[in-house]
Amino acid sequence: MSRAELLSPEGLRIDGRRPAELRKITSTTCVLSQADGSAYLEHGNTKVLAAVYGPREARHRALVLHDRAILNVELNVAPFSTGERRRRSKNDKRLLEMASFVKQTFEPVVIATLYPRSQIDIYLQVIQHDGGTLQACINATTMALIDAGIAMTDYVCACTAGWVEREAAIDLNYIEESSDTSEVTIAMLPKSSKITLTQMESRLHVDKLEEVFRLAGEGCKQMYEVMDKTIRDRAEDLARKMAV
Amino acid sequence: MPSLISPAERDYILKGIECNIRADGRQRPDYREVILETGVISQTSGSSRVRLAGGTDVLVSVKADIGPVLVDPETGEGADKGQIICNVECAPSASQQFEGRGADELNNELTQMMTRFLSHNTTTLSTPSSTTSSSTAASNNNGAGGINLSKLCIIPGEQCWILYVDALVLDYGGNLVDAVFMGTRAAIFDTRIPKTEVQDLGDGNFDFEVLDDAEDTEVVEGREDMPICVTLNKIGARHIVDASPLEELCTEAKLVVAVNRSGELCGLQKGQDGGIEPSLLLEMIQFGKTLGQTLIKQLDAKIKAEAEADMIKRQNGQPVVKLGFFAQ
Numbered sequence A: 001m002s003r004a005e006l007l008s009p010e011g012l013r014i015d016g017r018r019p020a021e022l023r024k025i026t027s028t029t030c031v032l033s034q035a036d037g038s039a040y041l042e043h044g045n046t047k048v049l050a051a052v053y054g055p056r057e058a059r060h061r062a063l064v065l066h067d068r069a070i071l072n073v074e075l076n077v078a079p080f081s082t083g084e085r086r087r088r089s090k091n092d093k094r095l096l097e098m099a100s101f102v103k104q105t106f107e108p109v110v111i112a113t114l115y116p117r118s119q120i121d122i123y124l125q126v127i128q129h130d131g132g133t134l135q136a137c138i139n140a141t142t143m144a145l146i147d148a149g150i151a152m153t154d155y156v157c158a159c160t161a162g163w164v165e166r167e168a169a170i171d172l173n174y175i176e177e178s179s180d181t182s183e184v185t186i187a188m189l190p191k192s193s194k195i196t197l198t199q200m201e202s203r204l205h206v207d208k209l210e211e212v213f214r215l216a217g218e219g220c221k222q223m224y225e226v227m228d229k230t231i232r233d234r235a236e237d238l239a240r241k242m243a244v
Numbered sequence B: 001m002p003s004l005i006s007p008a009e010r011d012y013i014l015k016g017i018e019c020n021i022r023a024d025g026r027q028r029p030d031y032r033e034v035i036l037e038t039g040v041i042s043q044t045s046g047s048s049r050v051r052l053a054g055g056t057d058v059l060v061s062v063k064a065d066i067g068p069v070l071v072d073p074e075t076g077e078g079a080d081k082g083q084i085i086c087n088v089e090c091a092p093s094a095s096q097q098f099e100g101r102g103a104d105e106l107n108n109e110l111t112q113m114m115t116r117f118l119s120h121n122t123t124t125l126s127t128p129s130s131t132t133s134s135s136t137a138a139s140n141n142n143g144a145g146g147i148n149l150s151k152l153c154i155i156p157g158e159q160c161w162i163l164y165v166d167a168l169v170l171d172y173g174g175n176l177v178d179a180v181f182m183g184t185r186a187a188i189f190d191t192r193i194p195k196t197e198v199q200d201l202g203d204g205n206f207d208f209e210v211l212d213d214a215e216d217t218e219v220v221e222g223r224e225d226m227p228i229c230v231t232l233n234k235i236g237a238r239h240i241v242d243a244s245p246l247e248e249l250c251t252e253a254k255l256v257v258a259v260n261r262s263g264e265l266c267g268l269q270k271g272q273d274g275g276i277e278p279s280l281l282l283e284m285i286q287f288g289k290t291l292g293q294t295l296i297k298q299l300d301a302k303i304k305a306e307a308e309a310d311m312i313k314r315q316n317g318q319p320v321v322k323l324g325f326f327a328q
Helices: A093-106 A133-147 A174-178 A206-243 B007-018 B104-119 B132-139 B176-190 B245-250 B278-315
Strands: A025-029 A037-043 A046-057 A070-077 A118-128 A157-164 A167-170 A182-189 A194-200 B034-038 B046-052 B057-068 B083-090 B153-155 B159-171 B192-194 B196-202 B205-210 B217-219 B228-235 B238-241 B253-259 B265-271
Touching: A025 A133, A025 A206, A037 A133, A046 A133, A070 A093, A070 A133, A093 A118, A093 A133, A093 A194, A118 A133, A118 B159, A133 A157, A133 A182, A133 A206, A157 A174, A157 A206, A167 A206, A182 A206, B007 B228, B007 B238, B007 B245, B034 B176, B034 B278, B046 B176, B057 B176, B083 B104, B083 B176, B104 B159, B104 B176, B104 B265, B153 B196, B153 B205, B159 B176, B176 B228, B176 B278, B228 B245, B228 B278, B238 B278, B253 B278, B265 B278
Parallel strands: A070 A118, B083 B159
Antiparallel strands: A025 A037, A037 A046, A046 A118, A157 A167, A157 A182, A182 A194, B034 B046, B046 B057, B057 B159, B153 B159, B192 B217, B196 B205, B228 B238, B228 B253, B253 B265
């Protein structure tokens, strides 16, 4: 099968989007009955479920901190999430690395000093993988933490960006990710525009860096609008039900 | 999920069940409402999502892949059969105890149960009151929970279809086994396998080609005979079905009855550390059998209604949107 061109002459990407266009994002919170907070997020075909348990008693006494909560993140990828079925073990290095990225991203944002001696567990489940898993995980975690009522200083919005052939593009899908494009994931706090996570694996020319980062920042702001709307709608819905 | 239960709570549930009133208002033989949706995951040959009102949420996917046949070295069987490989995983999001390696034992137990009931050569036990339809099911005895494995073979002795059945438990609200099996049955119903064309190259060599037509696919033959499970929990001197998490903690003995639509018993497993008197055991099996048949009828009706609704949408040019998690 010949390699389809990632950017058509008219400037359309392989799935018909413009370079600065995000995929269709749909999300909802409070989807699980056992978890304290949960969120389900779809970035196009990438589907992620986040569950938050906590703050609760820490499992390992040795790890308990006397003045703050500890964060624990576990990431699972379903065997049917990619085109080819593949069972990943729990100790898969890639998954552990991504989980630790998520943890590092949220440690400065969650106001952990409000919950000393306790543990906050974040469980992520990737149901379908079509590019941008890390960004989807971070966004879903933000919403799940809010749903669980855990205090945070700000939303954390994440977006991937990369250089596709001639232009900078955001929210890369699986085909774009796996071909020869560079990809960077950025997580940003929208109010202060501070970046809490930057992760890039491929080569990118330094001249193009600024453009890619700028576009990613804009993508994060767009993500914030979507996530905020979902949360506010849900809060209004709950307030209405409680007022009856 | 609470892993502890107080004596007061236990007593409350026990006494309630004696009086035929359960904690959520149901009676002993009442099942919770089952919400079913098929075709929820793209890139799979078939998928389904089952939710029991009250929490349990299971996602099942079936992927059909081509692989070499598995020949049993002792009996030499299997050269002309396809395979079904099952896997059950409980996500940590389902319950606090499934974190890290906590779910390993449960995963293993469910996987083994599924493998036993679905893909081993089982001789079904027909009851004396069974009709002629059950005898045809017994003669269609490729086992495999009713699924015709010979039909899954492409080139005998070489290549066959392997159905990978992956179940993912997303939320725990009690009664996992039943939900997993119901989801599997629905997913297999939804599964479409591409047609293959086998060419004879001569000299006993064969080559095959997979026809990539999305419209022209085959269903899994024998899917109507797939069993589902009914879990009966013995609490006190009574038994209930579809236990909630608290009721499961009060259970003395658990009985899983696998039954297919003809009323044949396809599997039986007793769990937990209590004992069951033989008379109660027979009663429970009979009850599970009857309830299982009723459930299969309801499930099939749901699947059929969904397929018809989708067909109408397609004919009207409306997009078929699966609700998945957005269903309330």
